[in-house]
Amino acid sequence: MTPHSPGTDQIDTLLGIGFVAAAIVVVAINLALIVAVRRNRAKRGGVPSTSSGSRRVQFRVGAVLTVFAAAIFVASVVVTGKARETPASGSSGLAAAKSEPLTIKATGQQWLWRYDYPNGAFSYYKVVVPVDTAVKLELLSTDVVHTWDVPDLSGKRDAVPGKVNEVVFRADEEGTYQGQSATLSGQAYAAMRTEVEVVSPAEYQAFLKRQKADIQTAQDRVVGLIENGEVP
Amino acid sequence: MSDGPRPELVIDGFPGKRRPRWVELATSADHKDLGRILLAGSLGFLFIALVELLLMRLQLAIPENTFLSPVAFNRMLSLYGTSAIFLFALPLALGLFYYAAPLQIGARGTALPRLGQIGVALWIAGATVLYAGFLFTPSEAGINPLAPLTELAFLSNNGVDAWATATGLATLGFVFIAIDLLTTLRNMRAPGMAWRRVPVFSWAATVSCWLLLVIGPVLLAALTMLMIDRNYDGVFFADGSGGAPLLWQHLSWIFFSGAYMLILIFAFAAIAEIVATFSGRPLANRGAVMGSLVAIAVLGTLAWMQNMLTAPIGIGWMYFAMLMSLALIVPFGLIVFNLIATMLGGALRMRAPLLFALGAISSISIGLAAEIDHSMVAAAWQLKNTTDSTAATHFALVGGAVFGGFAALHYWFPKMTGRTMGESLARISFWTMGAGVLLAFIPLFLAGGEQGEVIDAYKFFASNDVSAYNLIASIGSLVLAAGIAMTLVNAISSRVNGPEAGHDPWGGESLEWFALSPPEPHNFDVLPDVRSAHPMSDIRDAIAHRTRRVDAPPRESQPVA
Numbered sequence: 001m002t003p004h005s006p007g008t009d010q011i012d013t014l015l016g017i018g019f020v021a022a023a024i025v026v027v028a029i030n031l032a033l034i035v036a037v038r039r040n041r042a043k044r045g046g047v048p049s050t051s052s053g054s055r056r057v058q059f060r061v062g063a064v065l066t067v068f069a070a071a072i073f074v075a076s077v078v079v080t081g082k083a084r085e086t087p088a089s090g091s092s093g094l095a096a097a098k099s100e101p102l103t104i105k106a107t108g109q110q111w112l113w114r115y116d117y118p119n120g121a122f123s124y125y126k127v128v129v130p131v132d133t134a135v136k137l138e139l140l141s142t143d144v145v146h147t148w149d150v151p152d153l154s155g156k157r158d159a160v161p162g163k164v165n166e167v168v169f170r171a172d173e174e175g176t177y178q179g180q181s182a183t184l185s186g187q188a189y190a191a192m193r194t195e196v197e198v199v200s201p202a203e204y205q206a207f208l209k210r211q212k213a214d215i216q217t218a219q220d221r222v223v224g225l226i227e228n229g230e231v232p
Numbered sequence: 233m234s235d236g237p238r239p240e241l242v243i244d245g246f247p248g249k250r251r252p253r254w255v256e257l258a259t260s261a262d263h264k265d266l267g268r269i270l271l272a273g274s275l276g277f278l279f280i281a282l283v284e285l286l287l288m289r290l291q292l293a294i295p296e297n298t299f300l301s302p303v304a305f306n307r308m309l310s311l312y313g314t315s316a317i318f319l320f321a322l323p324l325a326l327g328l329f330y331y332a333a334p335l336q337i338g339a340r341g342t343a344l345p346r347l348g349q350i351g352v353a354l355w356i357a358g359a360t361v362l363y364a365g366f367l368f369t370p371s372e373a374g375i376n377p378l379a380p381l382t383e384l385a386f387l388s389n390n391g392v393d394a395w396a397t398a399t400g401l402a403t404l405g406f407v408f409i410a411i412d413l414l415t416t417l418r419n420m421r422a423p424g425m426a427w428r429r430v431p432v433f434s435w436a437a438t439v440s441c442w443l444l445l446v447i448g449p450v451l452l453a454a455l456t457m458l459m460i461d462r463n464y465d466g467v468f469f470a471d472g473s474g475g476a477p478l479l480w481q482h483l484s485w486i487f488f489s490g491a492y493m494l495i496l497i498f499a500f501a502a503i504a505e506i507v508a509t510f511s512g513r514p515l516a517n518r519g520a521v522m523g524s525l526v527a528i529a530v531l532g533t534l535a536w537m538q539n540m541l542t543a544p545i546g547i548g549w550m551y552f553a554m555l556m557s558l559a560l561i562v563p564f565g566l567i568v569f570n571l572i573a574t575m576l577g578g579a580l581r582m583r584a585p586l587l588f589a590l591g592a593i594s595s596i597s598i599g600l601a602a603e604i605d606h607s608m609v610a611a612a613w614q615l616k617n618t619t620d621s622t623a624a625t626h627f628a629l630v631g632g633a634v635f636g637g638f639a640a641l642h643y644w645f646p647k648m649t650g651r652t653m654g655e656s657l658a659r660i661s662f663w664t665m666g667a668g669v670l671l672a673f674i675p676l677f678l679a680g681g682e683q684g685e686v687i688d689a690y691k692f693f694a695s696n697d698v699s700a701y702n703l704i705a706s707i708g709s710l711v712l713a714a715g716i717a718m719t720l721v722n723a724i725s726s727r728v729n730g731p732e733a734g735h736d737p738w739g740g741e742s743l744e745w746f747a748l749s750p751p752e753p754h755n756f757d758v759l760p761d762v763r764s765a766h767p768m769s770d771i772r773d774a775i776a777h778r779t780r781r782v783d784a785p786p787r788e789s790q791p792v793a
Contacts, residue, residue: 001614001684011610015681018605025601030594032572037590042512042579049577053517053570065565069558076554076608083610084547110386144381145477147542147617151684155613158543160478161380162471165544178695182617182686184309184374186381187302190689 001151004177005169010083011155017075021068083155086134087170093133094201101134101168108139108146108159110185111192121211126195130204131174139165144186150179150196158183171198261345262753263416266352266409267331268648270323271641275720277319277359278634282713284312289672293706295694305690306372307391311362313375314395318402319359321633322491325498326409328640329437331648333413335744336431338422338762340755343415351408358402361394371395374688376488379469379480384462393462400455403487407448410441417441422743424762431742431765432515435522436501440494443529447490454483481543485536493532495629496596497525499636500567503589506643507571509740510586511578514766516570524563531559541612550609557607564600568593584658585738588639591666592631599628602677617687620680623673630669630712638719645723646737650749651730657722664715671708675701741766 460466602624
């Protein structure tokens with residue numbers, strides 16, 4: 001993951017903290033095991049102690065562990081709080097989304113994502129969003145549970161039928177970001193991918209207009225075919 | 233082994249002909265026979281689960297492989313998960329509890345043997361139903377099949393029905409066994425064995441059985457709802473008609489989180505017995521370890537929403553799940569600390585049980601350390617449902633059920649068969665497994681954590697930059713499977729060919745070593761009064777005292793019986 005949104009910056013920070021915590025645990029335990037085995041083999045001739053431990057040490061160790069757990073908890077709450085904040089759109093972002101994030105509906109269905117834009121246009125598989133703009137994706141599902149996951153832009157979230165979930169991000173760079181659905185949803189699950197194309201606000205507006213016109217043309221053609229009786 | 237009839241058991245010439253051994257075993261309600269059936273069956277299903285894992289890893293060895301079709305892959309995935317949890321790890325833990333705990337507390341059998349027998353029969357029925365799915369179509373819905381994928385509208389063949397029936401039967405069987413074992417542990421302890429003197433492993437059996445009584449019915453309720461949904465137009469988990477897909481996630485994760493904890497409780501208790509025995513000293517701070525086992529059961533089950541951090545639930549619930557998960561650091565940490573403290577004051581005999589126990593601690597430490605990251609809410613948004621979670625779960629559960637289970641197997645094998653398992657093959661197997669588990673799952677940490685490779689997928693793409701990781705993981709799985717297979721072979725061949733062990737090969741502290749190897753059907757001819765947490769030391773001391781020459785040191789006696 002290369003973070004390209006304020007939220008993923010925070011996630012990256014927390015992953016770093018988590019990695020350090022996990023590394024401390026793994027190294028401490030395994031080092032202690034190695035030391036214990038090397039020092040206390042029976043063939044070195046030591047006599048086993050008959051002590052059954054000390055209660056005071058238990059409280060000290062318990063206190064250290066509690067502080068360790070509490071520190072991770074506090075750090076997680078703080079960073080998670082920051083990661084959840086809705087970022088403000090930047091100066092080079094879409095003017096219309098200055099105060100409110102641009103809301104796009106993302107609907108998961110077996111095995112494709114559909115994106116509905118505010119002007120009524122829609123697209124499948126690929127969503128086009130303006131750069132430096134706060135974008136809110138409302139995640140819905142028409143069938144089974146899907147998970148929207150574009151690691152560079154946002155943490156993953158489930159689209160559960162009957163519920164609305166959301167992800168918010170602000171892409172800091174134009175380009176294409178790959179994503180993949182992350183909950184087993186049936187046969188073609190592994191092929192259920194998606195793509196976020198980040199473009200300049202002007203290009204975004206042009207895309208919306210073009211997409212809407214294309215959809216209209218296609219609909220008109222289908223309606224025309226039906227009226228001509230070419231499609232039963 | 234007793235040669236010929238013992239004076240107090242004159243049963244030779246008892247009227248009627250003896251039935252064949254397998255009939256005796258199949259109709260037995262003796263906890264030792266049932267425990268052996270569970271143990272042998274679970275090891276058999278471990279082998280089957282490994283084959284399924286290898287088939288999946290073969291599919292995932294190279295990008296966009298077409299070795300398995302998507303449907304075949306999903307079936308292997310479902311069978312693998314169900315076999316690993318319901319047919320291997322849980323019955324292994326329960327089988328060893330059921331075998332060893334009544335012996336450890338000095339009981340002459342279990343309190344409700346018929347209930348235990350029905351429990352084992354139900355488990356066998358469950359296993360049969362799951363694999364009978366091959367006659368039509370096994371489930372394609374995954375390890376914990378999330379509703380509404382399991383609804384009739386999305387999977388209309390009978391695979392999910394077979395899965396639900398199978399897991400339901402097995403779970404009901406576990407609950408029956410838990411009731412029997414719990415009653416036994418409550419009522420049939422040897423005179424003087426207060427709870428504070430109960431061996432750690434028997435205490436863990438008590439905790440695990442209570443845990444099963446709580447989580448088992450939750451899963452049974454969920455499975456019943458699923459069956460009503462699928463077969464009788466129910467809408468429990470169907471959206472749009474008043475049902476809620478999330479309800480399934482809550483109910484099933486309560487069970488799976490509890491089961492995860494049960495496996496670790498089993499493993500740590502077995503490890504504690506083994507570490508103490510092979511250090512030649514009492515376990516440091518028994519009380520703290522026993523309390524920690526209870527805390528793990530409670531906190532671990534309450535942390536079920538740790539699995540749902542990406543689902544549409546309130547942020548408060550997510551913090552609650554994180555709090556419960558991170559709180560587990562304290563009891564797990566205390567247990568590991570006391571295990572190491574025990575070793576630091578001991579004189580270690582590096583035999584196979586201890587070797588596997590140390591491997592288990594090491595592997596579990598990696599898995600649980602990774603689970604810390606999976607509990608930190610925002611980090612979980614990145615890590616959940618990637619192969620990073622596959623790796624974390626496998627390090628913890630392979631560590632607990634396979635390494636920990638094998639440690640327990642090597643430890644109690646002499647009690648069950650009268651013979652020890654081959655030591656050199658055990659060592660080769662251990663190091664192979666150690667290399668295998670690292671090779672198989674460290675690359676998955678990297679693929680999931682760095683590249684976000686998603687879980688459960690039947691293929692990945694070359695453009696995901698995870699090809700090398702997956703190839704190494706596939707090779708590692710093969711190495712791991714080879715190591716595991718060696719121990720299975722070792723167990724089979726040692727039953728007949730292993731060196732004779734005697735009744736107390738390790739110098740253990742608890743009463744199972746007071747019985748014969750293998751124990752008589754009634755376990756004990758005489759029961760000692762228990763006066764401490766280490767009755768076998770007391771017995772050895774007493775014998776030494778009686779037979780002591782004036783110049784001999786007090787504890788140089790041979791083990792009794």
